[in-house]
Amino acid sequence: MTSPLFYSAPATPKATGLVKLISPLEATRRPTTTRREKKTKSFIPHSLKYTVTATIYEAVPGQTDDEPFVTADNSHIKPHYGTxxxxxxxxxxxxxxxxxxxxxxDTVRVTGISAKLDGVYTIHDTMNKRHHHCMDVLAHPSENLDIFTKGVKIQKVTLE
Structure with missing residues (x-):
C-alpha cells in the first residue's frame, strides 16, 4: 500500500450567512459620512477683559530659567520658534x-500691542513672581522685537 503524496484535510462545512470581503484600499479609507466642520473662535460668555502690560521674551537663559526650551506647562519650544x-x-x-x-x-484674544502681534495666543508659560498684570509674547531673537506696551486687553476665547 502506498501513502498519498499530499494530505488533504476533510472538507469543512460551508459558512452560512453573508460574508463581505474588504479590499485593502477600502480598509484604510476614512469614512466619508461626516464632514469636518471649521472651528471658529468666539468669546466665552461673561469672560472678563483684563488690562495688562505686554512685553516680549525669548527662549534664552538670561530671560528664562535654566531650561529655556521647556515652558511651565512642560511644552517644548522648537528651535525655529517665533511670534x-x-x-x-x-x-x-x-x-x-x-x-x-x-x-x-487656554486661548486668549490679545488686542492693543500692534497690528502684527494682535490675535489669539495660547498660554504655555508663566512669568517671574515679581510681575503683576503682565503678559509676555514668545519671540525669536532674530525677530529683533522690543515691546513694552501698557493698556493691552486680553480675554479668554474658546474654539467651537
Whole structure:
C-alpha cells in the first residue's frame, strides 16, 4: 500500500450567512459620512477683559530659567520658534494656581500691542513672581522685537 503524496484535510462545512470581503484600499479609507466642520473662535460668555502690560521674551537663559526650551506647562519650544507660533506667558496673579482666571492651555484674544502681534495666543508659560498684570509674547531673537506696551486687553476665547 502506498501513502498519498499530499494530505488533504476533510472538507469543512460551508459558512452560512453573508460574508463581505474588504479590499485593502477600502480598509484604510476614512469614512466619508461626516464632514469636518471649521472651528471658529468666539468669546466665552461673561469672560472678563483684563488690562495688562505686554512685553516680549525669548527662549534664552538670561530671560528664562535654566531650561529655556521647556515652558511651565512642560511644552517644548522648537528651535525655529517665533511670534507666528502664538505662545504667551502670563503673570502668576492671572493664572488659576495663584487665584487668577486663566490656566495653561487656554486661548486668549490679545488686542492693543500692534497690528502684527494682535490675535489669539495660547498660554504655555508663566512669568517671574515679581510681575503683576503682565503678559509676555514668545519671540525669536532674530525677530529683533522690543515691546513694552501698557493698556493691552486680553480675554479668554474658546474654539467651537
Amino acid at each position: 507666528k507660533k502664538r505662545w504667551m506667558a502670563l503673570s502668576r496673579d492671572l493664572l488659576k494656581p495663584w487665584g487668577g482666571e486663566f490656566q495653561f492651555g
